[in-house]
Amino acid sequence: MAHRELLHRHRSVMPKWLALYYDEPIEIASAQGRRVTDREGRTYLDFFGGILTNSVGYDVAEISDAVRSQIDTGVLHSSTLYLIESQVELAEKIARLSGIPDARVFFTNSGTEANETALMLATQHRRSGQVLALRNSYHGRAFATVAITGIRGWSASALSPIKVSWVHGGYRYRSPFKDLSDADYVKACVADLREVIETTTAGDVACMIAEPIQGVGGFASPPDGLFREFKRVLDEYGILFISDEVQTGWGRTGEHFWGIQAHDVVPDAMTFAKGLGNGLAIGGVVARAELMDSLQANSISTFGGNPISTAGALAALNYLLDHDLQANAAKLGSRLIHGLRSVAARHPMVGDVRGKGLMIALEFVGPASEPNPAAATALLEETRRRGLLVGKGGLHGNVIRLAPPMTLTEDEAEEALGILAEAIEAVPA
Ligand code: PLP
Numbered sequence: 001m002a003h004r005e006l007l008h009r010h011r012s013v014m015p016k017w018l019a020l021y022y023d024e025p026i027e028i029a030s031a032q033g034r035r036v037t038d039r040e041g042r043t044y045l046d047f048f049g050g051i052l053t054n055s056v057g058y059d060v061a062e063i064s065d066a067v068r069s070q071i072d073t074g075v076l077h078s079s080t081l082y083l084i085e086s087q088v089e090l091a092e093k094i095a096r097l098s099g100i101p102d103a104r105v106f107f108t109n110s111g112t113e114a115n116e117t118a119l120m121l122a123t124q125h126r127r128s129g130q131v132l133a134l135r136n137s138y139h140g141r142a143f144a145t146v147a148i149t150g151i152r153g154w155s156a157s158a159l160s161p162i163k164v165s166w167v168h169g170g171y172r173y174r175s176p177f178k179d180l181s182d183a184d185y186v187k188a189c190v191a192d193l194r195e196v197i198e199t200t201t202a203g204d205v206a207c208m209i210a211e212p213i214q215g216v217g218g219f220a221s222p223p224d225g226l227f228r229e230f231k232r233v234l235d236e237y238g239i240l241f242i243s244d245e246v247q248t249g250w251g252r253t254g255e256h257f258w259g260i261q262a263h264d265v266v267p268d269a270m271t272f273a274k275g276l277g278n279g280l281a282i283g284g285v286v287a288r289a290e291l292m293d294s295l296q297a298n299s300i301s302t303f304g305g306n307p308i309s310t311a312g313a314l315a316a317l318n319y320l321l322d323h324d325l326q327a328n329a330a331k332l333g334s335r336l337i338h339g340l341r342s343v344a345a346r347h348p349m350v351g352d353v354r355g356k357g358l359m360i361a362l363e364f365v366g367p368a369s370e371p372n373p374a375a376a377t378a379l380l381e382e383t384r385r386r387g388l389l390v391g392k393g394g395l396h397g398n399v400i401r402l403a404p405p406m407t408l409t410e411d412e413a414e415e416a417l418g419i420l421a422e423a424i425e426a427v428p429a
Contacts, residue, residue: 003027003039021392022384031058034405034412036389044384047404047416048391052215052247052359055275056319057407063278066315070307077306080107086310093317094286097257099266104292107284107305111246111273112140114283115209118271119144119162121287122207122240125294130163130201132193132208132239136171136395138216139209139244148209151217151395165200168192169230170211171220171395173352173363182223189222190229197237207240207268212259215247218394219354219361219401227263240291243267246283247359250275250317251326252406254333254357262356278316282309325406329357332413336360336402339417347424349375360402363394371396375427382423388416 001009007025026044028036034057037043046054056063070076070086078084091105108114123129133139137150147160169189172178177188197205208230213221227243234241248259249272256262258270268291273283284304285292303309320326337353337360344350344362349372351365364375376398383390391401404416 021380023381026384026389033057033059034408042387044387044389045404045412045416045419046389047383047402048389049275049358049403049405050279051274051391052252052403053274053277053279054405055250055252056278056316056323056325057405060278060316060319062319063312063315067280067308067312070311076308077303080300080302080305084305084307084310086307086314087305090310090314090317093314094272094284098270098286099258099261100268100270100286100288101266102289103286104289105284105286106292106301107282107310108273108301109281109304109309110140110283111244111271112142112145112283113301113304114246114271114273114285115139115145115242115244116142118242118269118285118287119148119207119209121269121285121291121295122242123162124296125291126204126206126238126240128204128206129161130165130205132196132201132205133164133166134170134210134214135166135168136214136217136220137166137209137211137244138214139211153395153397154216163201165196165205167196167208169222169226170214171217172222173220173354174395182225186223186226186229189226190233193230193233197233197239203237205237205239207242208234209242209244211244211246212248212262213253213356213359215359215401216393218363218399219359220394221259221354221356224262225264227260228265231265231267240268241265242269242271245270246273247275247403250320250406252329252357252359252403254326254330257326259356276317277309277313280309280312280316282313320406323407326357328408329406332408332410333357333360335410335413336417339413340420343417343421343424349427349429350424355402358403358406358408361393362400362402364398364400371398373397376400378427379423382426383419386419386423388419388423390420 095103133148139145149155243260269287352363364372
């Protein structure tokens with residue numbers, strides 16, 4: 001089908017809120033390594049890794065072989081009511097990596113379902129529908145997750161059974177506590193947390209859910225240690241803590257395997273998705289047995305943990321561990337941040353360069369540091385024109401997000417830096 005016709009048919013049959021990137025959206029036809037090729041034969045370096053779904057690059061033989069072997073058995077989906085070897089092996093591996101004592105794993109098809117499950121477990125366990133979340137958070141698009149999301153552009157539900165209170169902490173760049181030292185910033189956020197619990201809830205909070213680095217919110221992260229201090233307060237009140245690792249898991253942040261480990265704290269549950277399947281649909285929850293097994297009902301996910309997804313995800317996880325891609329993310333992430341900070345020093349429109357490992361963001365601002373979404377949109381087009389795909393995000397849509405596959409090479413990092421420098425230059429001031 002011709003590109004124009006496809007676009008026309010997309011617009012006439014898909015919901016209007018289903019966003020597409022670019023004035024002329026790209027149709028990806030093939031991919032290899034860190035590069036994707038569109039239907040017209042143009043190749044791009046993928047610096048958004050799908051949507052952080054691609055951890056180990058495209059067309060990885062080990063993953064394709066694992067999926068193909070499963071397909072060759074004729075069993076695409078045997079129902080998760082039966083035993084599946086790759087599912088059990090994957091669960092064991094994730095339980096071990098989680099650091100959560102006596103952990104249990106439940107698989108879903110997406111990050112949304114993973115968070116819905118974690119919220120269901122916590123609210124049932126504590127017999128309360130009151131949840132704490134961070135301002136500027138994103139946790140998914142179903143009933144409960146959309147209700148707790150703290151970004152107006154992504155939260156749609158006014159009619160939710162969940163009661164939610166939002167606290168400060170994640171997005172420091174525009175926080176009222178922005179100019180404090182790290183230690184004082186943490187103190188101010190902890191005081192805010194206490195006040196929110198004491199003054200906006202009935203004292204019956206089930207859980208707090210938080211992204212260690214806010215993904216959709218523009219790769220915003222608090223100083224290391226904030227969540228350890230939060231957990232102390234949560235423990236005092238008997239509130240469970242869920243770390244949403246949908247974007248921050250699998251070593252992407254470089255220094256740690258899970259984003260929350262930068263805070264030296266073990267959560268009661270973690271949720272995951274995106275990068276685990278390297279593009280295959282898989283998500284899940286890993287939680288303390290006491291919490292996971294507290295559900296007083298039967299539950300199942302028809303497709304969650306199906307043999308195609310678990311065989312592929314197991315191969316992807318083994319690949320990223322065997323090749324120590326976390327170390328590569330740390331090394332090339334530092335190189336990129338360093339390079340981007342020197343570009344930003346010449347361009348006041350880049351108000352902030354932040355991130356960890358291969359989760360890096362550029363926040364675009366106007367003359368009075370106000371959000372500049374037009375510049376971010378222009379940059380998206382300028383990078384595309386030069387053969388580089390990046391992501392957009394942030395509370396005000398003014399943040400460019402970089403999250404290439406963790407198999408990125410030094411040459412590709414330099415290539416991207418060159419393109420970004422040129423593209424920023426081309427964005428009208
Ligand atoms: N949690 C976080 C932190 C996310 O970034 C996302 C998606 O962007 C989700 C949950 C929802 O995941 P999914 O789109 O797989 O449902």
